[in-house]
Amino acid sequence: MRDTHQYFMKASPVRSGDFIEFFAEIDLLVALSACPGGDCGTSHSDDTAKCYPLNVEIHRPRESALAGWQSPLPNKYSRSHGTR
Secondary structure (H helix, E strand, O other): OOOOOOOOOOOOOOOOOOOOOOOOOOOOOOOOOOOOOOOOOOOOOOOOOOOOOOOOOOOOOOHHHHOOOOOOOOOOOOOOOOOO
16 A cells, blocks of 8 residues: 555456457567466465456467558667666
8 A cells, every 4th residue: 555555356247257358460479477376355375265267368369350450660779778
């Protein structure tokens, strides 16, 4: 909390069947993580916290869905951020 500078967590608002869908325009290396504390609404990081599996599905779009799509151009970032 801002007033006390204490860390706190609320119960997740996610419900069964909720999902997030991404469209990757470039190849990705992805890691998926969720809070190891489980549902923090009543307890945290103990054997009573409810934990649920995450389902990951990877799909290849139909070719017709990509009609007219082009891969993005490489970023012109110089990779010099934070260097002297």
